[in-house]
Amino acid sequence: NAGVTQTPKFRVLKTGQSMTLLCAQDMNHEYMYWYRQDPGMGLRLIHYSVGEGTTAKGEVPDGYNVSRLKKQNFLLGLESAAPSQTSVYFCASSWTGGLMNTEAFFGQGTRLTVV
Amino acid sequence: AQKVTQAQTEISVVEKEDVTLDCVYETRDTTYYLFWYKQPPSGELVFLIRRNSFDEQNEISGRYSWNFQKSTSSFNFTITASQVVDSAVYFCALIGLYAGGTSYGKLTFGQGTILTVHP
Numbered sequence: 001n002a003g004v005t006q007t008p009k010f011r012v013l014k015t016g017q018s019m020t021l022l023c024a025q026d027m028n029h030e031y032m033y034w035y036r037q038d039p040g041m042g043l044r045l046i047h048y049s050v051g052e053g054t055t056a057k058g059e060v061p062d063g064y065n066v067s068r069l070k071k072q073n074f075l076l077g078l079e080s081a082a083p084s085q086t087s088v089y090f091c092a093s094s095w096t097g098g099l100m101n102t103e104a105f106f107g108q109g110t111r112l113t114v115v
Numbered sequence: 116a117q118k119v120t121q122a123q124t125e126i127s128v129v130e131k132e133d134v135t136l137d138c139v140y141e142t143r144d145t146t147y148y149l150f151w152y153k154q155p156p157s158g159e160l161v162f163l164i165r166r167n168s169f170d171e172q173n174e175i176s177g178r179y180s181w182n183f184q185k186s187t188s189s190f191n192f193t194i195t196a197s198q199v200v201d202s203a204v205y206f207c208a209l210i211g212l213y214a215g216g217t218s219y220g221k222l223t224f225g226q227g228t229i230l231t232v233h234p
Contacts, residue, residue: 031220042121045221050219
């Protein structure tokens with residue numbers, strides 16, 4: 001049981017380049033999330049999805065797009081990377097968001113550097 | 116809006132000392148969950164504990180203990196007899212459940228506390 005898997009683990013981009021981060025979960029979770037972690041700021045929610053075909057904005061969505069075409073996958077896209085998007089990105093999934101919510105399961109993170 | 120504050124940016128202790136990590140939260144939701152996560156140097160996030168707003172009992176798990184006080188909106192974490200392996204970044208987080216609705220599981224994190232335990 002792999003849990004939540006992020007691809008790639010490391011990436012260096014030049015300003016203006018585009019890329020997609022892939023998150024895959026094998027727990028049949030409905031809810032999926034993308035967070036970014038920056039020093040002194042904790043983790044902040046970028047976008048999330050409450051089911052296949054749905055997406056919603058989080059706290060810091062600008063410069064990112066997401067898609068959830070399949071329940072097990074949640075893609076995070078950067079159309080034109082900027083140095084401000086240098087960060088560690090975490091994907092997470094959970095069973096539900098309501099009272100029966102379990103803890104979120106996190107991927108191992110993707111360290112992205114934009115030069 | 117929800118907010119989680121971890122006022123201690125960095126803490127440095129010597130092995131076997133006890134250490135308390137502070138967490139203060141703000142939410143208008145009457146039902147909420149509080150969490151602690153550990154991020155070791157390897158970078159992954161490790162779930163430590165979840166506590167719901169209806170349960171103010173303190174919890175102890177081995178060397179770890181948590182003190183939840185609704186009156187002060189605090190959820191502090193104590194490590195007893197710290198060890199070098201406890202060195203990590205620790206995050207406190209909150210999920211608020213909107214009245215009659217759902218939070219969709221969105222976590223609000225504190226800034227994190229870097230704990231260094233020296234041998």
